Amino acid sequence: MWLQTTWFVLYIFIISGYAILDGFDLGVGMLSPIVARNDRDRRILLNAIGPVWDGNEVWLVLGGGALFAAFPVVYASLFSGFYLAMMLVLMVLILRTVAIEFRSKRPEAWWRSLWDWIFTISSYGITILLGVALGNVILGVALDQQGNMSVDFLDLLNPYSLALALVSVLMFSLHGAIFLTQKTTGELLEKIKSLIPKLLITFFVLMTALIAWTLLRDEQFTQNFKDRPWTALFPILAFASIAASWLLVRRGAYLSALLASATMIALLLGAIASGMYPVMLRSTTNSAYDLTVQNASAANETLMVMFVFALMGMPFVLLYTAGVYFFFRGKVELDDESY
Amino acid sequence: MSVEDLHRIQFALTVTFHFIFPPLSLGLGLILIIFGVKSVRTKDPKWRQLSTFWVKIYGLIFSLGIATGIVQEFEFGTNWSRYSRFVGNIFGSLLAAEGIFAFMLEGGFLGLMLFGGTRLGNRMWLFATTMVVTGATFSAFWIVMANSWMQTPQGFEIRDVGRGPQAFMTSFYDVVFTPSFIPRILHVIAASWITGSSLVLSVGAYYLLKKRHVELAKTMIRVALPVFAVFAVMQVAVFGANQATQVARDQPAKLAAMEGLYQTESCAPMFLLGWTNPDEEKTTGVHIPCLLSLLTTNSFDAPVTGLEATPRNDWPNVSVVFQVYHVMINLGMLFVLIGLTACGFWIWKRKIWNQRWLLWVLVSSVVLTEIATITGWWTAEFSRQPWIVWQVLRTEDAYSPNVTFAQVVFSIAMFVVLYIVVFIVFLRLLDRRIKEGPPPPQDSEETESLPDSFGEIFRRRSRVSSGGK
Numbered sequence: 001m002w003l004q005t006t007w008f009v010l011y012i013f014i015i016s017g018y019a020i021l022d023g024f025d026l027g028v029g030m031l032s033p034i035v036a037r038n039d040r041d042r043r044i045l046l047n048a049i050g051p052v053w054d055g056n057e058v059w060l061v062l063g064g065g066a067l068f069a070a071f072p073v074v075y076a077s078l079f080s081g082f083y084l085a086m087m088l089v090l091m092v093l094i095l096r097t098v099a100i101e102f103r104s105k106r107p108e109a110w111w112r113s114l115w116d117w118i119f120t121i122s123s124y125g126i127t128i129l130l131g132v133a134l135g136n137v138i139l140g141v142a143l144d145q146q147g148n149m150s151v152d153f154l155d156l157l158n159p160y161s162l163a164l165a166l167v168s169v170l171m172f173s174l175h176g177a178i179f180l181t182q183k184t185t186g187e188l189l190e191k192i193k194s195l196i197p198k199l200l201i202t203f204f205v206l207m208t209a210l211i212a213w214t215l216l217r218d219e220q221f222t223q224n225f226k227d228r229p230w231t232a233l234f235p236i237l238a239f240a241s242i243a244a245s246w247l248l249v250r251r252g253a254y255l256s257a258l259l260a261s262a263t264m265i266a267l268l269l270g271a272i273a274s275g276m277y278p279v280m281l282r283s284t285t286n287s288a289y290d291l292t293v294q295n296a297s298a299a300n301e302t303l304m305v306m307f308v309f310a311l312m313g314m315p316f317v318l319l320y321t322a323g324v325y326f327f328f329r330g331k332v333e334l335d336d337e338s339y
Numbered sequence: 340m341s342v343e344d345l346h347r348i349q350f351a352l353t354v355t356f357h358f359i360f361p362p363l364s365l366g367l368g369l370i371l372i373i374f375g376v377k378s379v380r381t382k383d384p385k386w387r388q389l390s391t392f393w394v395k396i397y398g399l400i401f402s403l404g405i406a407t408g409i410v411q412e413f414e415f416g417t418n419w420s421r422y423s424r425f426v427g428n429i430f431g432s433l434l435a436a437e438g439i440f441a442f443m444l445e446g447g448f449l450g451l452m453l454f455g456g457t458r459l460g461n462r463m464w465l466f467a468t469t470m471v472v473t474g475a476t477f478s479a480f481w482i483v484m485a486n487s488w489m490q491t492p493q494g495f496e497i498r499d500v501g502r503g504p505q506a507f508m509t510s511f512y513d514v515v516f517t518p519s520f521i522p523r524i525l526h527v528i529a530a531s532w533i534t535g536s537s538l539v540l541s542v543g544a545y546y547l548l549k550k551r552h553v554e555l556a557k558t559m560i561r562v563a564l565p566v567f568a569v570f571a572v573m574q575v576a577v578f579g580a581n582q583a584t585q586v587a588r589d590q591p592a593k594l595a596a597m598e599g600l601y602q603t604e605s606c607a608p609m610f611l612l613g614w615t616n617p618d619e620e621k622t623t624g625v626h627i628p629c630l631l632s633l634l635t636t637n638s639f640d641a642p643v644t645g646l647e648a649t650p651r652n653d654w655p656n657v658s659v660v661f662q663v664y665h666v667m668i669n670l671g672m673l674f675v676l677i678g679l680t681a682c683g684f685w686i687w688k689r690k691i692w693n694q695r696w697l698l699w700v701l702v703s704s705v706v707l708t709e710i711a712t713i714t715g716w717w718t719a720e721f722s723r724q725p726w727i728v729w730q731v732l733r734t735e736d737a738y739s740p741n742v743t744f745a746q747v748v749f750s751i752a753m754f755v756v757l758y759i760v761v762f763i764v765f766l767r768l769l770d771r772r773i774k775e776g777p778p779p780p781q782d783s784e785e786t787e788s789l790p791d792s793f794g795e796i797f798r799r800r801s802r803v804s805s806g807g808k
Contacts, residue, residue, distance in 0.1 A: 051450025054405060058446035062438035064412045069435035072427020073502065079416025079423075080739035086417045087750040090410050091757060097406035098761055101399060105768050147502060148420070150741040295501075301508045302428040306435055313439035320447040327458075327796060328450065335457050 003303040004293045007070040008280070010310060012273045014066050016266040018059035020175075021321075023265060024258075025049040025056055027176020029096070029123025030169065032116065035180075035191050042116055043104060046339045047332045048183035052324060053100065057093070069306050073147050073296035074280045081141060081149040085129055085156055092125035104339045124169065131168035135161025138214065138221075138272065140282035143289045147296075160213065167210050170203040171268075175261045178245070181254040183332045196249055204242055207268075211235065214275070220282075221275040231274035238267035345747040346418045346738040349754065351720070353410050355713055356758050360404035362712050365479060365528065366535010366566075367397055368472030373562050375465030382461070384780040389555060390464070391456040392777035393539070396769065398453045401445075401471075403765060410754075418747070421503075422727055422737035428508050429495055430485050433515075437481035444474030456781075460791025476528070483527050487520040489728050490719070491589045497731075506731070518589050522582040523719075529574045530712050532566055533674060537704040539563035542773055544701035547692060552776050557692065560701075564685065567704075568678030575671050580634055587635035590729060591644035593722040596657045597664040598622075598631055600645045607631040607643040612665060617657040620646075655724040664718040670711035677704060 028049050036042045049056075067075040079086055095118050103115035136156050143149045177199055180192050215222050225232050241264035248257035276282070280296055283289035297303065371393055378386035412434060415423050423431070451459065451467035459467065494513025495506040508514055543559030546552045586594045594600075599615030599622035600607055606629040613624020629639045636643070646654060677700055684691040691697060727734040790796045 051454050054402065054449050055443075055446035057405070057409075058438070058442045061409055061412060061442050062435070064409075064416075065431070065435035065438035068412075068415065068423065068427060069431035072423055072431050075416045075427065075431070076420035076423035076739075079413060080418070080420035080741055083417050083739070083742045083746050084749070086413055087753060090413055091753055093409055094406040094757060094761065097402050098764070101402045102764055102768060105771070146740075147424070148739075148741040150743070298428045298431065299507050301511070302432050305508070305511050306432050309432075309436050309439055313436075313443070317439065317443040317447070320444075324447055324450055328454075 001294070003300055003307060004297045005278075006307065007066075007297065007303055008273070008277065008293045010307075011063070011066055011070060012269060014059060014063045016269045018056070018063055019265050019269060020262045021056035021059055022053070023172045024176045024179040025053045026123045026127050027172040027174070028180060029119050029176075030127065030173050031176055031180070031192075031195075032120050032123075035177075035188065035195065037188075039109075039112060040334070041188050042112070043334055043338060044184060044188065044332045045180065046100060046103065046119075047334060048180060050100075050339050051328045055321065055324065057097075060093075066306075070298055070303060071280060071291075071293075071296050072298055074291050077143060077147045077149060077291060078137070078281060081143075081151055082133055082136070082156065083150070084153040085133060089126065089129045089133075092122040092129065096122035096126065100339060127168050127172050128165040131165030132156055132161045134168075134272070135164035137281060138164070138218070138276070140284040142285050143281065143283035143291065144285065145289055147289070147291060149283075160217070163206075163210055163213070167203070167207050170199060170206060171265065174199040174203050175258075175265065178249070178254055178258045178261055182258065182329070185331050200242075200246055200249065204246075207242075211271075218275075220279075224275050224277065228274065231271075234267050234271035234274055238264050238271060241267060342742070342744050342747060343735050343738050345744065345751065346742075347734065349418060349747060349751045350414060351717075352751065352758075353407065353414065353754055355716070356754075356762070357404070357407035357411055358713060358716060359709060360400050360407065361475070361479065362531035362534040362709075363400045363538055364397060364404055364535070365472070365475050365531035366533065367393060367400065367538060368468070368475055368535065369532055369566065370536060370539050370563055371397065371468050372465070372472055373566075375461070375468050377562075379461045379465055382783070384783055384786070385555060385558060387456070387461070387786060388777050388780045389558065390468075391781070392555075394453060394456065394468075396538075396772055398449075399765065399768060399772070401449065403761070405446075407758075418739055418742065419727075419737050420739040420741070422732065424502060424505060425732055425737070426506050426728065429488060429506055429514055432508075433481050433485040433488070437478055437485075441474050441478035441481060444477065445471050446474075448474070458789060459796075460786065460789040462791050463789075463793075463796065479527060479531065480524060483524045484515055484517075484520055486719075487517045487523050488514055490523075490723060491517045491519040492728050492731050493517050506728075519582075519585050522578070522585040525578045526574070526582045526715075529570045529578045530708075530715060532570045533574060534705070534708040534712055536563040536566040536570075537701075537708040540567055540701045541703070541705040544698040545773065546776070548695060548698050548702070555777050560691070564678070564681055567674070568682050571671070571674035571678040575675050579668075579671060584635055587643065590723075592646060592649040592653065593655070594635065595644060595646045595649070596655050596660045596722050597718060598643075599657060599661045600631070600643060602647055603642055603645040605632060605640045605642045609634065610661075610665065611669065613661070615658055615661045617654065622661070653725060655722050660718060660722045663714040663721065667711050667714040667718055670707055670714070673707065674704075674711070677701070 028045050032042060032045050036045055099115040099119035099122060103112055103119065106112070133156075135158070136151070139158070139160060141149045141151055174196070177192050177196050181189060184192060241260045245257045245260035245264065248254070248260055278293040279290050280293060281291040283291075371390060374386050374390045374393070377383070378390065415430075448467045448470035452464070452471045455464035455467050494508060494510040494517070496509050497504045498507050499505070539559050540563045543556040543563065546556035583594065586597070598607070598610060599613065601620035601622070608626040608628045609630035610622065610624050610626040613622055613626065615622040632641050632643055633639055646657070681691055681697060681701065684694055684697060723729055725733055725735065727737045
């Protein structure tokens with residue numbers, strides 16, 4: 001039992017790692033047409049994430065692999081049930097990768113503008129699709145006894161999930177904007193700085209509304225917090241982190257604000273996880289068909305092997321992730337190797 | 340056409356497209372390490388020049404490998420949900436291990452490797468490159484391990500805990516070291532080194548033919564040709580033969596399909612070219628008598644099991660397997676010929692530089708090695724059918740039952756359009772890079788000023804930059 005719960009926590013950790021790291025580079029993609037005025041600006045934005053976006057995306061791959069290994073039944077049910085949505089996720093992931101890679105390889109204006117748009121649209125696409133998927137996971141899906149479901153793509157686009165997608169867009173844009181303060185200079189930096197308070201306030205209002213909506217519509221969710229009062233720390237500390245990032249932004253301490261917004265993302269995901277635990281995928285047809293941490297996990301032998309791997313591997317992962325960010329710290333300067 | 344066929348077509352399509360890239364990044368990675376070591380040892384600026392040129396191509400190849408690789412990881416869940424539930428305990432853990440040990444290493448150091456030319460000294464750049472290539476090689480290990488378990492599964496038992504039968508791991512060691520793993524990983528790594536070095540050979544030969552960057556082109560060939568020739572020979576003589584022995588021992592029906600052998604016979608022939616008709620159970624063509632017996636059992640008259648030993652509904656598509664296998668085998672032998680001929684002309688008074696026909700052959704080599712790699716994988720995967728896990732789970736019992744015909748048609752159409760566009764753009768950008776050629780040599784004083792140890796990297800306050808453009 002402790003192994004299954006540990007893996008659930010580790011899984012949320014990986015998802016948070018993905019949301020924090022890829023979150024800011026998706027945010028940069030979404031902000032690009034709003035803050036960049038010319039080709040040079042766009043290249044600076046692209047090179048701000050240039051050396052790290054690949055590594056960030058690997059956290060999604062790791063998330064997929066960890067879900068497959070630790071909770072194979074959830075992996076199989078979720079991915080096949082959301083078939084078309086997953087295919088679209090794959091499409092935008094590929095488009096985004098090639099857009100970053102292809103964009104600056106040719107000088108023609110039409111070429112660059114084409115890939116700029118694909119970069120931006122695919123950044124929105126990934127954020128919205130993942131937000132919609134998470135929304136539907138919270139709402140529950142029509143799982144049958146075999147753990148199969150098939151959700152029509154249009155049914156995925158319900159108001160609650162779309163609201164969650166919108167909040168995700170704002171959250172990643174905010175996170176991306178704060179990240180960019182570390183990478184940009186001059187007018188571009190001023191423009192980003194003036195955008196941050198607006199993004200922060202809008203995000204704060206909508207996120208609060210969404211949390212209220214979640215608690216009001218979902219009794220089980222609320223009940224879980226009542227049963228495990230300490231887990232209320234997640235949403236409370238998330239609010240504290242937003243407040244902290246507001247104060248830090250006002251004082252111009254953007255690096256600390258970036259850490260605050262990263263903490264907030266992890267805490268919000270922690271809040272969703274603690275509202276659902278031990279359920280991972282709720283069945284709307286019959287609660288007996290719920291996929292839980294216990295009934296959907298891999299066997300203990302597998303979890304143990306994987307746990308040892310995680311203990312061996314994760315310290316290195318964190319070490320060189322930190323090392324690479326440290327090495328590429330500082331403002332972007334364009335050179336021959338830039339995108 | 341059934342939904343099962345569509346799922347198979349989609350997987351074959353996406354995995355084939357994906358596997359264009361990994362062997363290039365493994366093999367080119369090896370060449371980049373050689374350049375890096377040379378650069379550290381000799382301090383000759385030409386090695387950095389070559390690294391700078393090839394690392395950009397590496398980046399292009401690598402990013403497509405990542406983008407198309409994510410598709411593969413997701414497809415087990417989206418298209419093969421019953422398979423995923425059945426093997427999650429085993430297969431999933433190998434994929435997750437790949438994520439932790441391999442992808443993270445690659446992803447973490449890729450930025451340093453790609454941007455190292457203007458930011459890192461020789462030793463640290465070599466370090467970053469080595470880390471990425473090590474990650475890529477680990478990745479090959481884990482994925483071939485997972486695939487080998489599907490070929491020769493062991494270390495598990497099947498239990499039903501409420502959601503139908505599932506495989507449970509009984510020994511992780513047995514899961515990792517299935518009988519086919521070592522022969523197959525050696526075969527795949529050697530193939531990748533051949534493929535990667537052929538890309539370098541191909542570009543070097545092209546420059547020589549066009550009389551551009553002649554000295555650098557010669558250096559490319561001097562580095563890549565020995566790798567190509569040595570591994571082409573070893574592939575046929577050691578790794579490939581070794582794998583044939585393994586297949587004969589563990590999966591006789593598979594070997595029989597590859598060679599179109601219907602009756603169990605001693606002194607079984609090996610075909611070079613031919614045609615097989617599974618309905619009449621007859622194979623005709625150019626063959627060498629008794630060679631198959633010799634290769635698989637080390638004895639001329641030992642019997643080789645034919646397809647007759649296997650029920651007909653457990654046969655793969657024998658004609659397809661036979662043909663793709665022979666394309667691979669014949670190309671493998673052609674690489675030995677190309678490698679040895681080129682080495683011969685090199686040793687013989689360096690005549691290789693003027694043999695235009697031979698240079699054209701080298702230009703084409705990368706296409707041939709890619710075809711060999713892909714037909715090799717097709718052989719491995721088609722001949723495993725109708726099993727998705729050899730003699731344990733059938734492919735027809737493995738696809739997602741909740742995904743409709745129309746949905747798969749849509750996703751196949753999406754991938755076809757997307758991959759065609761991406762591939763065309765990739766080839767044009769590659770072509771452009773190659774035509775632009777290597778950059779001018781770096782100023783050695785500038786190289787000297789770049790940080791070249793962990794201490795220097797972390798002490799320095801701001802990065803060194805060569806200025807914007």
